[in-house]
Amino acid sequence: MSNLLAIIEKELRSYFASPIAYVVLTVFLILSGYFFTQILGVFIQRSMMMAVQSQQFGGGPPPAMDIPSLVIRNFFGIVSTIILFMLPMITMASFADEKRRGTMELLLTSPITNVDLILGKFLAAILFFKIMLLPTLIYHGFLFIYSSPKMTLGPVFSGYVGLILLGGALISLGIFISTLTENQIVSASVTFGAVLILWVIDLAARSAGPVLQTILGYISILNHFDDFSKGVMDTSSIVVYLSFIFLGLFLTYRSLESLRWRS
Amino acid sequence: MIEVDNLTKRYGDTKAVDKVSFQVGKGEILGFLGPNGAGKTTTMRILTCFLPASEGTARVAGFDVFDHPMEVKRRIGYLPEHPPVYDEMTVNSYLNFVAKIKGISPGEREKSVQDVKEKVRIKEYGNQLIGHMSKGFKQRVGLAQALIHDPEVLILDEPTVGLDPNQIKEVRDLIKSLSGSHTIILSTHILPEVSMTCERVVIISNGKIAAVDTPENLTRQQQGTQQIYIEAKGALLEIQNKIKTVEGVLDIESKPLGEKEVSQFIIETELKKDLRSTIARSIIEGGFEILELHSMKMSLEDVFTQITTQEEVRN
Numbered sequence: 001m002s003n004l005l006a007i008i009e010k011e012l013r014s015y016f017a018s019p020i021a022y023v024v025l026t027v028f029l030i031l032s033g034y035f036f037t038q039i040l041g042v043f044i045q046r047s048m049m050m051a052v053q054s055q056q057f058g059g060g061p062p063p064a065m066d067i068p069s070l071v072i073r074n075f076f077g078i079v080s081t082i083i084l085f086m087l088p089m090i091t092m093a094s095f096a097d098e099k100r101r102g103t104m105e106l107l108l109t110s111p112i113t114n115v116d117l118i119l120g121k122f123l124a125a126i127l128f129f130k131i132m133l134l135p136t137l138i139y140h141g142f143l144f145i146y147s148s149p150k151m152t153l154g155p156v157f158s159g160y161v162g163l164i165l166l167g168g169a170l171i172s173l174g175i176f177i178s179t180l181t182e183n184q185i186v187s188a189s190v191t192f193g194a195v196l197i198l199w200v201i202d203l204a205a206r207s208a209g210p211v212l213q214t215i216l217g218y219i220s221i222l223n224h225f226d227d228f229s230k231g232v233m234d235t236s237s238i239v240v241y242l243s244f245i246f247l248g249l250f251l252t253y254r255s256l257e258s259l260r261w262r263s
Numbered sequence: 264m265i266e267v268d269n270l271t272k273r274y275g276d277t278k279a280v281d282k283v284s285f286q287v288g289k290g291e292i293l294g295f296l297g298p299n300g301a302g303k304t305t306t307m308r309i310l311t312c313f314l315p316a317s318e319g320t321a322r323v324a325g326f327d328v329f330d331h332p333m334e335v336k337r338r339i340g341y342l343p344e345h346p347p348v349y350d351e352m353t354v355n356s357y358l359n360f361v362a363k364i365k366g367i368s369p370g371e372r373e374k375s376v377q378d379v380k381e382k383v384r385i386k387e388y389g390n391q392l393i394g395h396m397s398k399g400f401k402q403r404v405g406l407a408q409a410l411i412h413d414p415e416v417l418i419l420d421e422p423t424v425g426l427d428p429n430q431i432k433e434v435r436d437l438i439k440s441l442s443g444s445h446t447i448i449l450s451t452h453i454l455p456e457v458s459m460t461c462e463r464v465v466i467i468s469n470g471k472i473a474a475v476d477t478p479e480n481l482t483r484q485q486q487g488t489q490q491i492y493i494e495a496k497g498a499l500l501e502i503q504n505k506i507k508t509v510e511g512v513l514d515i516e517s518k519p520l521g522e523k524e525v526s527q528f529i530i531e532t533e534l535k536k537d538l539r540s541t542i543a544r545s546i547i548e549g550g551f552e553i554l555e556l557h558s559m560k561m562s563l564e565d566v567f568t569q570i571t572t573q574e575e576v577r578n
Contacts, residue, residue, distance in 0.1 A: 003364055005363075006363035007364070009360070013356070014349065017351035101347070101349070102343055102344075102346075102347050103349060104347075105308075105311075105313055105343040105347050106343075106347035106361070107364070108313050109311040109312060109313050109336055109339065109341045111333050111337045111364075112364050260314055
């Protein structure tokens with residue numbers, strides 16, 4: 001346990017010692033903030049148009065439009081796409097840089113287990129991801145204050161749970177790929193490639209025939225995110241994410257073991 | 264303390280380490296000598312549980328490196344060829360991190376960090392970023408990392424590479440001061456280092472052990488004959504003839520030096536006899552003058568070259 005904490009602390013330290021962390025944080029906040037205001041603007045405009053239309057053509061009060069939940073759903077949709085491309089930058093150094101610097105020898109000859117090492121790196125990345133998401137809570141705060149009737153917080157909560165599960169899946173994938181190389185750039189590129197394939201699977205699922213659509217829908221980790229942004233926490237989706245995370249970490253474990261045998 | 268038995272490590276078809284066996288007693292300093300690529304680092308990596316062996320066993324403090332890696336890791340301090348430091352950390356935070364993962368209890372952590380800094384003499388640099396330090400200081404931080412949990416066994420891979428002569432001396436003195444309480448294996452390709460610090464030497468070449476002995480014995484054994492160097496004044500040929508009359512002289516190399524009538528002679532004699540006084544007497548009796556006379560010892564360099572090149576010829 002204390003080993004695990006030591007690794008987490010060390011990882012967080014090295015995140016914030018490198019400029020990449022700040023770049024990722026800044027770019028993420030700019031993008032998410034920009035898209036939030038855009039989405040909010042679009043839906044406010046649309047609801048005003050509907051109100052004007054119903055006044056012009058008469059016929060009672062304008063149809064109710066749940067702006068907050070539409071904004072939240074679209075916002076989480078966009079954020080989930082942004083993190084596809086930002087999280088590989090967080091995990092690219094994970095093991096690759098330890099190998100390049102020769103500190104892998106310190107870690108692997110110290111009395112800590114590989115499980116501690118991998119979990120420490122994984123949890124540190126998740127923590128960083130949470131720090132990344134933290135400021136976006138403010139957006140929902142504004143939405144909550146100015147919404148009337150008061151919006152429900154369920155979708156916000158489930159959206160963040162979904163983001164962290166999706167992020168966890170991407171992080172475990174990124175950490176696994178970082179064990180395969182000494183080069184951060186290679187590590188990041190391969191992770192981008194893998195993420196791109198996940199993305200394409202999701203797109204293909206949308207346009208495929210009925211049978212293929214169901215199959216691809218199950219495989220696509222992005223597809224499972226849709227439920228969360230709608231405020232639905234489906235057990236099967238949670239299981240899919242947790243299995244993906246477990247698979248990623250298990251592959252990392254095997255890769256570390258094989259590293260010893262191969263090198 | 265360390266028992267290595269028939270250790271073999273294969274990378275594909277090539278054997279990096281081939282049936283290596285040796286023992287190191289408690290408190291001993293063992294030098295690991297060999298040209299680059301001889302298998303020194305691989306052997307050390309197997310001992311520190313970083314790599315598994317293909318065949319054979321290695322035990323550290325009674326624990327097999329394959330079956331009980333955690334017990335072994337707890338008892339070993341390892342300084343790899345490149346000090347395993349994080350440039351973005353300060354010396355203090357780095358040593359604290361190492362103390363944690365080496366399993367030092369929270370109560371003793373502060374003290375062991377202070378003590379080890381004192382030992383490697385980086386006490387004033389606690390708050391400095393490791394990335395801003397020179398190679399010599401990084402090496403000391405690396406050494407501190409290996410020493411922090413006061414391990415029974417220290418494994419140092421070329422600990423003086425890249426240091427300036429003063430730092431080399433400091434590191435050597437430090438290593439010497441650690442012997443007795445620690446069992447140390449240190450690898451190097453710098454020969455004087457071995458004769459200065461180590462009690463026993465393993466010469467390794469092409470993955471095989473070529474020789475194991477004390478530095479003194481190695482020099483003695485490899486020397487088949489004894490050589491005497493003489494500078495004398497007089498006619499070269501006459502002196503040479505005079506020397507030849509001494510019994511036990513095997514060979515003479517001579518050449519005139521720049522000065523008038525001064526020549527140098529390198530005389531090879533049988534190993535067991537000391538012929539220095541006999542030869543000197545015969546030269547003086549012949550009416551010549553001796554300007555210089557000393558016996559030539561084979562250096563460890565010669566031994567090393569001889570052993571490692573013999574190996575290549577044998578293969």
